């Protein structure tokens with residue numbers, strides 16, 4: 001980037017549930033003399049957040065390409081919490097590409113990510129512009145943990161750099177649910193996309209003495225890991241599930257997920273979610289956010305006798321604390337020009353060990 005920019009980082013969508021928390025995280029972790037600002041569509045909602053942190057605010061509607069272009073031209077990097085991204089996100093991404101500004105967001109909307117790859121990957125790869133969609137709970141923890149696990153497998157001689165045994169991931173999570181996430185799911189379903197994990201089954205993990213059920217985030221996390229493998233020229237498969245204490249719990253979760261995905265697929269079901277579910281801007285209580293966690297156990301090879309097992313503990317509620325820690329550290333890394341390359345990338349292929357180290361440094365994750 002040749003022309004000096006006014007800001008190192010702008011946080012777009014700072015007035016939403018995750019946006020407000022991301023602003024708190026940025027205020028906590030921005031290095032000395034770091035120049036950051038917040039942005040959103042409402043001056044009234046931006047002002048108190050800007051005053052709380054003593055930073056400037058920019059009023060810019062996400063649906064206005066010109067406003068997005070001015071925003072992108074003023075900063076080295078942007079992080080965005082203004083979703084659903086398939087609805088509000090495209091003008092900002094286009095503006096970042098046009099202005100050679102690095103970008104990361106919280107999308108889990110795979111069809112939209114595919115559109116970004118088709119439209120921008122080649123150009124960004126040539127120009128060294130780094131775009132990292134899926135920089136929240138989906139899919140930073142999975143992508144970085146699998147990346148770390150593959151390094152361990154290589155160091156122990158259990159993989160040869162390019163090929164590795166199949167990897168299975170099992171999440172044990174506690175946390176709440178945001179209105180913003182629900183409405184992103186509804187927008188996806190309304191556009192005709194299924195939210196069902198590929199494998200709707202339960203089973204046993206003998207080596208962990210536990211059961212597994214399908215995991216709602218698995219389709220996104222598996223696709224992101226798959227893209228990292230492609231970008232890094234690796235041959236490795238990855239499957240992800242929810243870890244359960246008993247067979248009964250696994251069967252219950254499997255049934256609940258089937259009911260939720262078929263309700264999401266019907267107009268009446270979506271009406272019920274809109275009517276009775278959390279609204280945009282709403283999220284869990286602070287107590288629930290702080291008591292939340294996500295433990296991921298990775299196994300290489302057969303479930304009954306894995307060649308290697310490793311567990312990672314992420315602290316905080318996945319939808320909010322883990323998500324905003326991941327997004328903010330990604331933004332700080334992009335602003336510090338830590339990305340290894342340009343393109344529409346994944347967290348591990350863009351920032352890899354550097355991002356993992358940043359998250360370890362703030363105690364967001366530890367190996368157990």
Ligand SMILES: NC(=O)c1ccc[n+]([C@@H]2O[C@H](COP(=O)([O-])OP(=O)(O)OC[C@H]3O[C@@H](n4cnc5c(N)ncnc54)[C@H](OP(=O)(O)O)[C@@H]3O)[C@@H](O)[C@H]2O)c1
Nearest residue numbers: 015016017018062082083136137138178180181184280281
């Ligand atoms: N990857 C993950 O793990 C993860 C976790 C949590 C959330 N998410 C995703 O992150 C997104 C935000 O979630 P949330 O819970 O924070 O939702 P939210 O509370 O509804 O926040 C949405 C934000 O988008 C802003 N926005 C909407 N339309 C806009 C426009 N035209 N111009 C500018 N800003 C606009 C809203 O501004 P106003 O305040 O003015 O309405 C608000 O700041 C959702 O898409 C959700 O699915 C992902």
